[in-house]
Each structure stands twice: as structure tokens, then as C-alpha cells.
Amino acid sequence: MDKIKVVVRMRPMNERETLAGQSSAWSVSQTTVSLAGSDKPAFAFDAAFSHLETTRNIFDSQAKDLIDDCCEGINATVFAYGQTSSGKTFTMSGDKNAPGIISLAINHIFARIAKSTDLTYTVKVSYLEIYNEVVNDLLSPGNINLKIHEHMTRGVHVGGLTETLANSPDHVAALISKGEANRHFGATNMNERSSRSHTILRILIQSQRKESVAAGKQSGIRVSCLNLVDLAGSERAAHTGAEGKRLKEGGSINKSLLALTNVIEKLSKEGSDRGHIPFRNSKITRILQPSLGGNARTLIICTVTPSTGFIDETISTLKFASRAKSILSRAD
Numbered sequence: 665m666d667k668i669k670v671v672v673r674m675r676p677m678n679e680r681e682t683l684a685g686q687s688s689a690w691s692v693s694q695t696t697v698s699l700a701g702s703d704k705p706a707f708a709f710d711a712a713f714s715h716l717e718t719t720r721n722i723f724d725s726q727a728k729d730l731i732d733d734c735c736e737g738i739n740a741t742v743f744a745y746g747q748t749s750s751g752k753t754f755t756m757s758g759d760k761n762a763p764g765i766i767s768l769a770i771n772h773i774f775a776r777i778a779k780s781t782d783l784t785y786t787v788k789v790s791y792l793e794i795y796n797e798v799v800n801d802l803l804s805p806g807n808i809n810l811k812i813h814e815h816m817t818r819g820v821h822v823g824g825l826t827e828t829l830a831n832s833p834d835h836v837a838a839l840i841s842k843g844e845a846n847r848h849f850g851a852t853n854m855n856e857r858s859s860r861s862h863t864i865l866r867i868l869i870q871s872q873r874k875e876s877v878a879a880g881k882q883s884g885i886r887v888s889c890l891n892l893v894d895l896a897g898s899e900r901a902a903h904t905g906a907e908g909k910r911l912k913e914g915g916s917i918n919k920s921l922l923a924l925t926n927v928i929e930k931l932s933k934e935g936s937d938r939g940h941i942p943f944r945n946s947k948i949t950r951i952l953q954p955s956l957g958g959n960a961r962t963l964i965i966c967t968v969t970p971s972t973g974f975i976d977e978t979i980s981t982l983k984f985a986s987r988a989k990s991i992l993s994r995a996d
């Protein structure tokens with residue numbers, strides 16, 4: 665079983681790019697992405713999806729088995745990585761016409777629970793954002809600047825984060841809407857609703873055999889955590905027209921994404937070249953540490969822009985994706 669699966673999703677060209685006279689620079693096949701008309705080697709991944717692919721197909725082919733494992737007690741993480749406006753939020757949260765990975769995953773979890781004849785499940789939801797390197801609770805707005813702890817049995821956890829019991833997909837959707845209202849967004853030149861923070865929706869799944877519950881036993885309880893992560897976009901100040909507050913946010917976002925890139929780079933190296941893994945350099949790498957370096961299954965969806973105007977940004981995301989993919993070859 666691969667620990668880390670890496671796929672790439674290319675979004676369609678948008679109106680702004682077409683009006684600027686740009687065109688699509690890339691060709692996408694089942695597992696590769698290459699610059700059209702170039703003899704440079706293609707980038708290869710577990711899967712590559714063109715602008716025609718639906719999020720539902722990506723979920724069914726790449727994420728469903730990981731969610732199934734999570735219902736069986738294995739920790740799992742799905743995150744989207746890519747430059748600003750490349751489709752991370754579209755992929756994770758979706759829009760009114762196309763559900764995102766988050767709602768597809770939640771529907772799948774509750775459908776499994778409804779079908780289970782031998783297990784009783786409890787689902788708890790937390791929702792946090794990391795904004796300018798501060799961790800805030802999105803379900804409880806006054807609950808800010810939370811600390812990250814390392815716990816002997818719970819591993820890395822965020823102290824004081826609200827955990828709300830949820831009993832249906834609609835209930836989780838209502839919690840997400842509540843959290844979204846507390847989240848930091850801003851308009852940049854490239855995206856009218858740009859995510860200025862990283863967010864993590866954590867679904868804690870606990871299960872126990874029905875006869876053990878009936879007998880009041882405390883044994884045989886399985887607990888696992890599903891992290892659904894929407895990273896803020898990596899960006900260049902020149903493209904986004906950022907200044908003042910936006911520029912500070914951008915600096916903080918880029919710093920934490922750089923920390924994530926460094927962690928991935930080190931993890932992808934062999935043996936002594938690997939050295940110390942700098943998980944502690946940012947909040948996002950600390951929180952994702954168990955997903956990247958520990959006993960968990962992880963799906964990384966790298967979103968890219970097809971346009972000739974952003975070839976360098978797309979190459980940088982594809983390089984990140986290639987490094988992340990090489991982590992899976994090592995048996996830890």
C-alpha cells in the first residue's frame with residue numbers, strides 16, 4: 665500500500681488568460697504531464713487529470729479507498745497544493761454545480777456508517793485555519809492562537825480545538841458553513857476570493873463493535889482521523905498585485921509553503937542525505953507531520969494552471985509533486 669499518492673489536476677483556461685492572448689501549454693495523459701511540443705521528459709505521477717475531468721471521478725478513483733481505510737481505523741489526509749487560482753478550493757470544497765472532495769468524502773463516510781451492521785460509529789468534526797502562522801478555531805471564533813502539542817498517545821494535536829459531534833452530512837455541511845464565515849479571504853488580481861489561510865477540516869472517526877457498546881465495555885475502540893486540507897496558494901507578488909496586508913499574508917503563506925517544500929524535499933532523499941526533517945519550521949508542517957512522516961495514508965492533489973502565462977509556476981508545482989511522489993518508495 666502506497667503511503668503517499670500524488671496526482672495532478674489541470675484546470676481549464678479561464679477568461680482572463682484567454683483575453684490576455686494566452687493558450688494552453690501542456691499535454692496531459694493518464695499519468696504524465698508534459699510541455700506540448702517540447703522534447704523535455706514528461707513529469708510522471710500516480711495519475712494526471714486534464715481540464716475535462718470531474719472532481720467526482722478524481723474522488724472515486726483516488727480518494728475513496730483512502731476514506732474506506734480511514735473508516736477502518738487508519739489515519740488519512742487529503743490535501744491540495746498549487747499556485748493561487750489553480751483550483752485547490754474548487755477541488756476540495758467544490759462549488760454549487762460540482763461537489764468537492766470534502767463533501768464527497770463526508771457523504772461516503774456517513775453512507776458507510778449507515779450500512780454497517782456490526783459497528784457503532786461516532787463522528788466528531790473540528791475546523792481550523794492557519795493565518796499568518798497563527799492557528800485559529802473556525803468553529804469557535806474567540807478561540808484563537810491555539811498551541812500545537814505532542815502527546816504520547818494522541819501524537820501531534822491542537823490544544824483546545826472544538827470537537828463537535830456530527831450525525832449527518834448536512835450537519836457537517838452546516839458546521840463547515842459556520843467555519844467558512846470565520847475564515848480569512850481576500851481579493852488578489854488573480855483570484856476574486858483567494859484563500860489567505862490554510863484550512864484543515866478534521867473528521868475524527870471512532871468505532872466499536874455493537875455488542876461491546878451494549879455491554880458497556882471500553883475495549884476495542886478504534887479511532888482515526890481524516891484531515892482534509894485546503895492550502896493557501898503559493899504566489900508571486902508581481903502577479904497578484906499584492907501590497908500592504910496582502911503582501912504580509914503572501915509572505916507568511918509562501919514561508920509556510922516553503923517549509924512544506926523543504927520537508928517534502930528532505931523526506932524524498934535517501935538515508936544519510938535525509939538529515940534532520942524540519943517539521944518544526946511552520947505550523948502547517950507540524951500539524952501535517954503524522955501524515956507525511958508517520959503512519960498514515962496521504963493523497964496530494966497538485967493543481968496546476970494550463971496557461972502559457974504561468975509555465976514557471978506550473979513547473980514549480982510539478983517539481984514539488986515529483987519530490988512528494990518519491991517519498992512513497994521508502995518503507996519507513
Ligand SMILES: Nc1ncnc2c1ncn2[C@@H]1O[C@H](COP(=O)(O)OP(=O)(O)OP(=O)(O)O)[C@@H](O)[C@H]1O
Nearest residue numbers: 675676748749750751752753754855858859896897
Ligand atoms: N477544474 C476546474 N474546472 C472549472 N473551474 C475551475 C477548475 N479549477 C478551478 N476553477 C475555477 O477557477 C477559479 C480559481 O479556483 P480556486 O479558487 O479553486 O483556486 P485556488 O487554487 O483555491 O486559489 P487561492 O489559492 O487563491 O485560494 C475559480 O473560479 C474556480 O471555480
